[in-house]
Every structure is written in structure tokens, then in C-alpha cells.
Amino acid sequence: MRIVPRSIRGRMTALSILATLFALTVAGAVIFHTLERVVTQGIDRRLDAEIALLASSIGHDGRIDRERIAQLGDALYAGPGWQWQIVGPAETLGSADFPALDAEHSRRDHHGIGDRRGPTPVEGRNRRGERVHARQVMMETASGPVRLAASAPRSVIERPIRDAALPLLLLLGTLSALLAVAGIVQVRYGLRPLDRLRQAVVDIRTGRSGSIPTDQPVELQQLADELNSLARDNDAALAAARASAANLAHALKTPVATLALELSDQPGPARQVARIDETIRHHLARARDRVVSARWRTAAGPAIADLAATIARLHADRAIAVEIDIDAGHGVAVDPADFDEIMGNPIDNAMRHARSQISIRTEVADRILHIIVADDGPGIPVAERTKAMTPGVRLDERGEGTGFGLAIVRELTELYGGSIILAETDKGGLMIKLSLPRAEVN
Template sequence: MAAIWLAAALGASWWLLSTLFERHVNDTYVRQLEHQFTSLTAALDWSPDGRLLLTRAPADPRYEFPYSGAYWQARAPGALLRSRSLWDTEMPEKAAHKVAGTPAEVRQGPNQQSLLVVSRSIVLASSDTPVSVSVALDRTELRAARRAFNTMLGWSLGALGMGLMLAVAAQVRFGLAPLKRLRQALGAMQARRESRLGGNWPTEVEPLISQINTLLDHNAQALERSRQQAADLAHAVKTPLAVLANEASSLPSPAADAVSRQVDAMRRQVDRHLARARAAGAAAARGQRIEAGPAVRELTRALTRLHGARQLDIGVESEGHFAGDRQDLVEMLGNLLDNACQWARSQVRIHLREDTAAALLEVLVEDDGPGMPPEARELATTRFGRLDEAAAGSGLGLAIVTEIAAMYEGSLELGNSALGGLAAHLRLPAGMA
């Protein structure tokens, strides 16, 4: 838009200045012709025998050279005087057009010259016979001067336009630089490298930054309140469910089974909402970057004690970072490891590797258990998708991992393990160092 407005303004300026210059040159030429006309009429007179005379020659020497571009002529009935420069021609009578704002006309002259002509009819003091007097100048010099001026004006305005465009570009670049910084800062937040917009900002952008930070704080507080309320409600329901489960054992067998099934269904719902409350931490964990190794080692120690009677061999290779909430990482890895330990015969392996180029944390959990057929893997990652109803658990483990990973724009893939069992490949953001 700045380029369009500058082009229009400079174009209008070029036209205006060119027009003013042309008028100025025309006025200068016309004043020169008026001076020549006055000098010529002062030198005209009638002789006693009725002939038109020129009492003194004009001072301009161009009138003496044929087709020089300067001409004069005086015509009366039966009398004609003209400059030597007209040679064997006469002053043209037909005007091509008038010159606006002046008494001059443009006429076609000798040798196809374009003449600027001032012509009037006068009456000399010695006779009442009218005399038509004309003086003319070739417009070649005028047009050459105008072309030279337009060329110089065009280059000057072009240079001015380029300078102004560079100034506008610099103004836009430096003036809008804070918005580019803001976009980069928002990108960093989206990549979970920052949790707020910090740093120094220009006065014009500072109110926007303050409002965005206020909104982020408000959302974080609202999210934390929602998580806490969901967790409190779920935990509050667990106690009545435990009482109902105990009381069901004293009921007759059909009624006890029905109550137990309903209690189990309610427990699943409680576990589901607790998982959702924990998974919501992904949105609130922007800007965090934690080491994954300590969390893995803490989980393996706990699971080794939990499954101590089976004497499982749990191997760990853990190096890398996770861009998110530590509790969410523990929740995901805990479900994967617990699932692997439940089905493993003797070995469980967990490998953590950080891909710094892609900023990803890759987690591979394997076991030597019976594995899982390909058609059952999708069911295993859905809520309450239990392949073995006799096994312990609510059927939420892999579904919780999938849901939390999706909150971080990660993924979970199930495949075959080199150990013979199931391999769970989890990809999570590692953030920037």
C-alpha cells in the first residue's frame, strides 16, 4: 500500500511539476515575443507615398538568417514586410492551437517547424490603415528544455521514491519487529519451551503482552482448579464404593454379583476422570523440561518390589529429557511398565533415547510375554479395552498413555518385541536444550 501511494503521489508530482515548468517556459517565450512585437511595431511607419517602412532593423540577428527559427512579418492591404529568415515563404496564418493563458498560438512554420506566434492588428499613427504584425519563435528549444527537465525530474523523483520506499521498509521492519518477536515467543510456548511471555517489550506492545500473560495465568489457574476438583470428587467417591463392595459380599450370590459389577463400572468411571484430570496437566506444563532418567529408575525400583515374587529382570537404558509435567511422564511410563511386568515371563526392557534433531524423546518398553496379535492392538489402546477380563486392572492403562501422549502431540505404537512379547513405542516432545 505504501508503494502504491508513493507511486501515485510521485506520479502526480511529476505531472504537476512538468506542467508548471512548461507553463513557465511558455510564459518566458511569450514575454520575449511580446518584447519583440513591441520593438517591431515601434519601428514600423508609412512613407509619404503610402508604402510600409521599417525605420530600423530588429536587434535580434536571427531574423537575418534563413529558417533560423526567429521570424517577423507585417502585412497591410497592398503592402508586405517580412524578416529575411522567412526567405521565400510567408508567416503561416492558420493556427494549430492556442497556448492556454497567453495570447500566443502554435502554427506550422517553414521546414515543418512548430512556431510560437504572437499576432495582432495595429494602426500606426500616420495612417488609419490596419497592419497585421506577427512575430514567431521556433518551439524546438522549448520542447528540448521540457524533455530535459522531465528526464531529470523523472530520475530525481525515482530516486526519491526509492529512498522513501527504503525508509518505509525500514519503518515496517523495525516497527513491526516486536510482533515478529511475539510470534516467535508464542511459537516457543506452543513448543513448550516457555510458559509466559517474558523479556522487554516496546511501550506500544506491552499492554498486549500483559493481557496475554494475564490470560495465560487465568487459564492455568482455572485448569488447576478443574484438575483438583475432579481429583477431589473422584477420591471422595472411592470410599463409598469401597463400602459398597464390602457390603455386597454379605448379599445373596446373584445380588452380590450385580452389585459388584455396578461397583466395578463406577470405579472405572472414577479412574477415567482421574486419568483425564492428570492428562490435563499437559496444557499447564508448558515451559517445563525434566530429565526422564530419575523417573524411570524410580518406577523400576517400585515395580521390582511389587513383582518381587516373580523375580523379573527389568533392564533400563534411560537418557533424555521430556518437555512436560513430571507426573504425566510417570503416569505414562508407569502404565507401560506395569503392563509389561504383568505379562512378562522373566524380562522387561525400557530404552529411552533423545533425538535432538527432531526434539523428540523416544521410549521403547518391551517384554518377553505372549505378545498381542495385530488385530487386538487398537482395542488395547481404547478405554476399558481389556483383552483378558481375568487380569487385574481397569482396562485404562494403554488408553491413558495414548490420551496423555496426544495431549503433548505425541504418539503410542504397539508392535512385536525382539524379546518375543509386546513392544510399546512411545514418542514424546523433548523440548529444546
């Protein structure tokens, strides 16, 4: 059998109830002890008063003034079972059934305190075996010491405690129940943010929400932030996978369309090509249109320099000058392979259309890194710039090409939350401005 509950709520509730019971038990013991001490002190004062009256009847020579004792008769009577006794050098006087006191207890209490003066407590039993509580004092006289003692039934101390016990236990029981209920309510209220956090995770998993609310208790704030980061990373990974599928589908569209034209007069193969085309379009439709965040860090300078050098070798016959002005700390939150694909087409277009030079530079705006690729070629008219980024459209029919280059660049850029703008340089050439999420790199 498992003693410790498996749930946090059960553990906290059990600990709260146990702590409450322990605290109230200790409190009850302290209250009973305090009550007994207070009652005992009241009885002791009454007994000390009797001893003081008895002491007034003792002469300096140790003789007992019986007339004085007779006069004090009513004052010395406190009720049934209350007794007194005077033991002098010559005689003993007092109640006939004065109880036997514990002499050892008296000596320990009296001598253990040192120079303490006044009555000391002592316990004993009467002839019926009932416990009594007494006070006694040794009084020095010319004839020797005189012992004065007064006793009371132990019941006069125990009875008030018993009378107070039932209401006190009822009070402690009521407090226990109230505190237990308060502890349960406190645990339920305190753990409610965990329930809300669990529901928020369920909402993300089921697609009802994209992130966990940020208004969390301090203890759960870091967990919520980490869960949001994990959700963003998962979204980014999923978007990147879908983006790759979309890019592959785009790359296949033109060959498939060409194949369909060539096989249009062959029904069997044409149906298979149509089926392939339908599958491509299906995956294009499912491809997501953006990425929320990214874990990648790609240094823009080295990546662009390598791309420019490679593409320049492909166009070595044109002797195009390439000017690169990129800060070493500039980077983008883009996968390195995707960044190469994003930058490859703009640089290749600039190399193919430039007359003598191209420039590549970066600008920083808040959390965005703008990468500007400009050439001194003929440029693209304003009316055709949107058309240039349409899939399958080629503005320049010379040479090889599919018309999907800038379209793929635009889609990849938008997948990472960026944008692409086609504009005109001061010299009339084409300027491509790519805006991507910025990332610091070493």
C-alpha cells in the first residue's frame, strides 16, 4: 500500500492536515499545562495565606498560641479536605487527619533552590490514599525550628482543568476542522495555475491556441516561457519541413507541365502525369505561408561571400566587379541551406544582368537585417516587378530558367517572417531588398 500520495495536491493536503494536527496538539498541551499552573498558583496563594496566619500564632520561643489558633478557626477553614499542621519543638497541633507529605520531595524542592525563602510546594497522600497538594515552611525560633504546613485536595486543582477540558477540546477540534478545510481550499487555489497551464498546453496541442498566456505566477513564468519557446521551435521545424515540400513541388511543376504537353496525345501516360501534378498541387496547398521563429544563426557575411565567389566563377566571362559591405556581426535567424537558396537567385540575377558591377550590403533596423543586392543593369520596370515574383513567369526568355527563382526566394523569405522588395537603383539598375529576422553572431 502506498502511503505517500502520488499527486502534488494530495501530498500538500496531507502535509497541511498533519501540520495542523501537530500544531494544535502542541497548543492543547501548552494550554493545559498553563491552565494547571495558573490553578496551582491560585491554590498556592490560598495555602500561603493559611501558613501566614499560622505563623502569627508562633512565639519567639517556638510556643504555639492556642487562643490565637482558636480565633483563626474560620479563617483557616477553606473547605472539606483542606488541612493544616504546626510541628514545633515541644508539640504538634493541626488537623487530625493531616496527610503524610513526601519529605524527600520537600527537601529536594527546598534545598535545590539555594537561599529561597518562604513556603515551598510538596505533594502527599491522605489516609484514604488520595493525592494532596501542600505548602510548607520552616520557621526558626529560640527553641528550634517550627514546621508550618497547609494542604488541599489535589482534586481542587484537577477539577477546574477537567471542567475546562471539554470546551477546550471542542474548540481545538473546531479549529482543526476549519484549518483543514482552509488548507484544502488553499491547496486547490494555489495549484489552480497548474491546471490552467495544463489546459494551455492542451490548447496548443489541439490547435486552439498558439502560445501559453504570459500572465503566470512568478514560480511558473520560466516554465511558461520555456514551453512557449518549445512550441515556437516545433512550429518552425514543421514550417521548414512544409516549406521544403513546397519548394520541391515548385521545382517539379515546370518539368511536369512540360511532360504533360509532350504526352498529351498518350492518354495512359497523360493520366499519370496529371496524377503527379495533382499531388504536387495538393502539397503546395498544405505548405504553410510563414515561420514564427527560428533557432538557426547564420553569419551573413561569410555565407554571401562564398555564394558570390561561386556564382562569379560561373560568370567569369563577364568580368563583373562584386562589392560586399557586410558587418562581421550581422547574421540572420535562418537555416544556412535556406539562406543560400534565398541569396543565390538575387546574386545570380545581378551577375547575369549587370553591366560592370554589383554591390551587396546590409542595414540593421531593430530586429530586422536588410540585405540589399544592387546591380547596374537595365532593371525591371515597375509594372513588371510583381509579375517577376510570380511562379513560372520569365521576364527574360534568353538562356535557361524556369521562372520560379524569385518566387521561391519570396516564399522562403516570408516563411521566416521576412519580405522581399524590388526597386530601382540610382543608376537605373535593379535593387533587391531582402528583410530577414536578425541574429547576433560571433
